[in-house]
Amino acid sequence: MTTPSRTLAASDGGVLRAAIAYMLAGFGGFLLMGLLGLLMRLDQGGLLAMPPQWFYRIMTLHGSGMVASVLLAALGGLAAAVSETTRLSARTLWIALLIYLLGTGFVDLATLVGGFAGGWTVLHPLPFDARTWTLAAALQMYVGYLLVATGLAVFCTHILVATARTYGGLAKVLAWRLAFTGRQPDGALPRPVELIAAVVAIDGIICALAGAIYLLPLFALAAGLVGNVDALFAKNFVLLFGHTIANLSIYVSAGLVYAALPLYTNREWKTTWPVAFAWNLVIVLMLANYSHHLYADFAQPLALQLLGEIGSYAVGLPSFIVTIIGALTLMYGSRMRWTVTTIFMALGLWGWVFGGLGALLDATIPINQVMHNTMWVPAHFHTYFLLGAAAFCWAYLYHVVATLSRTPDSGISRAAAWLYGIGGAGFVLMFFIAGANSVPRRYAVHPPQWQIYPRIAVPFVLLLTVSLAWLTWDVLRHIRPAWIGTRGGGGGSASAE
Numbered sequence: 478m479t480t481p482s483r484t485l486a487a488s489d490g491g492v493l494r495a496a497i498a499y500m501l502a503g504f505g506g507f508l509l510m511g512l513l514g515l516l517m518r519l520d521q522g523g524l525l526a527m528p529p530q531w532f533y534r535i536m537t538l539h540g541s542g543m544v545a546s547v548l549l550a551a552l553g554g555l556a557a558a559v560s561e562t563t564r565l566s567a568r569t570l571w572i573a574l575l576i577y578l579l580g581t582g583f584v585d586l587a588t589l590v591g592g593f594a595g596g597w598t599v600l601h602p603l604p605f606d607a608r609t610w611t612l613a614a615a616l617q618m619y620v621g622y623l624l625v626a627t628g629l630a631v632f633c634t635h636i637l638v639a640t641a642r643t644y645g646g647l648a649k650v651l652a653w654r655l656a657f658t659g660r661q662p663d664g665a666l667p668r669p670v671e672l673i674a675a676v677v678a679i680d681g682i683i684c685a686l687a688g689a690i691y692l693l694p695l696f697a698l699a700a701g702l703v704g705n706v707d708a709l710f711a712k713n714f715v716l717l718f719g720h721t722i723a724n725l726s727i728y729v730s731a732g733l734v735y736a737a738l739p740l741y742t743n744r745e746w747k748t749t750w751p752v753a754f755a756w757n758l759v760i761v762l763m764l765a766n767y768s769h770h771l772y773a774d775f776a777q778p779l780a781l782q783l784l785g786e787i788g789s790y791a792v793g794l795p796s797f798i799v800t801i802i803g804a805l806t807l808m809y810g811s812r813m814r815w816t817v818t819t820i821f822m823a824l825g826l827w828g829w830v831f832g833g834l835g836a837l838l839d840a841t842i843p844i845n846q847v848m849h850n851t852m853w854v855p856a857h858f859h860t861y862f863l864l865g866a867a868a869f870c871w872a873y874l875y876h877v878v879a880t881l882s883r884t885p886d887s888g889i890s891r892a893a894a895w896l897y898g899i900g901g902a903g904f905v906l907m908f909f910i911a912g913a914n915s916v917p918r919r920y921a922v923h924p925p926q927w928q929i930y931p932r933i934a935v936p937f938v939l940l941l942t943v944s945l946a947w948l949t950w951d952v953l954r955h956i957r958p959a960w961i962g963t964r965g966g967g968g969g970s971a972s973a974e
């Protein structure tokens with residue numbers, strides 16, 4: 478295999494070590510949450526008898542833990558990529574990581590010890606009215622969310638300030654002159670990854686604020702400081718927070734493709750007008766399309782439902798047209814070699830397209846009336862998470878480890894990466910087919926006529942497990958040389974085999 482000829486050379490070693498810690502913590506969380514996913518699929522297939530209460534606790538932990546883990550891995554990759562040109566503070570990155578991880582610890586406590594089982598985007602007032610968990614467990618979950626939001630806000634604020642400082646202001650790092658007038662700026666243009674870092678940082682800060690606006694009144698209610706919190710207000714904000722945090726991981730990880738793919742194709746990915754314009758659009762569209770979660774809230778103005786539908790379609794433009802076609806154009810005819818990184822990036826593009834199409838169908842109101850709350854919903858988001866965002870993160874993790882440890886990947890690792898694609902595709906396909914056959918989501922007990930889908934899915938999840946077991950071992954044995962490779966700056970040049 479070929480490792481890229483020059484990358485991470487200018488990065489600060491301390492920042493790279495913090496970035497690796499983010500990526501490893503995210504990868505570790507993903508593995509543990511994946512095992513919980515396997516348990517749920519075994520239970521739904523009637524292959525394992527799990528008390529329903531435990532199914533919902535596990536489902537809640539798996540959903541929130543997966544979203545937090547993939548986002549964390551993506552943020553680590555972003556910090557490593559941005560640090561090539563932008564001075565970042567390793568200390569701030571570690572502080573953000575610790576706050577974030579403390580938050581995930583509270584979520585573990587609430588679900589595994591406190592018995593909280595309301596689902597990861599649970600609606601108020603269920604947590605306060607539960608029969609099977611205490612108010613303390615619900616509050617632990619909320620404290621966990623608030624800490625995750627705080628960690629995210631610290632990280633995003635730091636990235637935004639640092640990138641804006643490097644390019645001489647917010648307008649410059651967002652390439653506004655190019656995006657809105659088509660003219661070149663006076664100074665240097667940011668690389669796409671820095672532009673994307675600023676975009677996601679803005680949305681990350683707004684997302685964290687939405688989380689605080691949702692959570693603080695609930696703490697006030699629990700403390701008896703207010704008598705009531707409006708359920709519709711809480712729903713709007715929990716979904717603005719939850720949907721955006723999930724979306725963020727997709728867009729942050731797409732930024733990693735912009736950073737790494739040019740190194741493997743030996744082609745530059747320039748900040749052209751379409752890139753600048755599309756990513757500026759993402760700032761608004763990533764926030765707008767959460768309202769497709771409000772289709773059934775007839776008490777709200779019709780405009781919100783229309784915004785959900787229009788926003789869901791419009792957000793496809795920057796991702797499909799600019800990023801996916803841009804990436805495929807870079808790959809086409811480039812004589813790019815298949816490495817673990819490029820395999821995962823190709824899988825990620827595939828998963829992003831198919832998951833995105835599944836999401837678009839579900840966001841179309843007449844289709845949503847039929848598919849609402851069927852397995853079609855986990856089908857689409859598992860496709861663009863597992864085979865999209867997560868695949869991009871593992872691509873970048875391998876890129877960083879291979880570059881810093883200066884070790885090429887092996888044929889077995891490349892086979893394991895393809896196996897991840899096969900296992901993942903079979904697993905999500907069974908969610909899609911079940912959804913198309915009206916199997917509802919979030920059911921602990923599946924009657925025999927629904928069990929065929931999870932039973933076919935389980936062997937594919939086992940393929941995923943085998944692939945991930947090998948990749949984990951492979952990453953772990955190279956992590957020490959990679960860590961040492963961060964000393965005295967970044968990786969410098971890595972030899973090509």
Ligand code: HEM
Nearest residue numbers: 511514515517518540543544547596597862863918919920
């Ligand atoms: C590694 C393989 C995975 C397996 C085997 C798995 C399995 C499952 C299963 C069986 C469910 C319950 C579906 C239902 O009945 O509604 C579920 C829900 C969910 N999964 Fe996964 N999953 C995996 C990966 C992921 C990834 C990568 C993510 C996100 C990054 C993710 C996020 C979620 C979320 C958000 C839910 C919904 C939880 C809720 O409804 O509260 N999963 N998963």
